[in-house]
Amino acid sequence: MHSLGGIRNAQRLLKSLVEMELLSVTKWTNEHVYYLSKNGASYVGTNPMKKSIQIDHHLLRNEAWMMSGLPKWDIEKPITFSSSNGDKKQIIPDARFKADTLYCIEIDRKQSMVRNRKKMELYGILNELFYIKNQKKIVLRIYTTLNSRKILFENLAGEHGVVCEVYVLDDI
Numbered sequence: 001m002h003s004l005g006g007i008r009n010a011q012r013l014l015k016s017l018v019e020m021e022l023l024s025v026t027k028w029t030n031e032h033v034y035y036l037s038k039n040g041a042s043y044v045g046t047n048p049m050k051k052s053i054q055i056d057h058h059l060l061r062n063e064a065w066m067m068s069g070l071p072k073w074d075i076e077k078p079i080t081f082s083s084s085n086g087d088k089k090q091i092i093p094d095a096r097f098k099a100d101t102l103y104c105i106e107i108d109r110k111q112s113m114v115r116n117r118k119k120m121e122l123y124g125i126l127n128e129l130f131y132i133k134n135q136k137k138i139v140l141r142i143y144t145t146l147n148s149r150k151i152l153f154e155n156l157a158g159e160h161g162v163v164c165e166v167y168v169l170d171d172i
């Protein structure tokens with residue numbers, strides 16, 4: 001992206017930015033992740049990002065974005081619809097984008113399976129409505145960290161008629 005020379009020079013530059021307190025660093029899956037500190041955010045004129053338990057969620061979503069081919073997508077944008085009996089429903093995917101059909105991205109880190117079941121049920125209803133209108137099904141992509149959940153998600157998707165691709169962090 002920028003002419004930083006080699007990897008060693010880029011690492012030296014990042015280290016100096018951390019020492020200047022413009023960047024903060026944390027580890028994620030044995031790799032360093034750099035992000036703007038409060039001072040760094042102030043310097044470039046943006047809001048600071050706080051290290052939180054959400055960082056794993058954000059980084060896994062970034063991995064999903066790269067695996068999806070870097071599409072232009074919406075992050076946590078609600079989808080509101082009415083079920084066949086007229087009830088208003090809403091689902092908020094972690095991300096979504098349109099290509100040949102609508103793709104919804106879900107990042108599963110620590111979500112309870114009870115909540116995942118309810119969400120899959122909503123995707124089933126939304127999928128039926130989307131198919132009636134567009135003659136295409138929604139593709140749900142789930143990124144999780146546990147192999148055991150892959151089978152659970154695939155079974156849930158089958159029960160609700162949802163086209164679902166499940167990826168485990170090891171696959172990424």
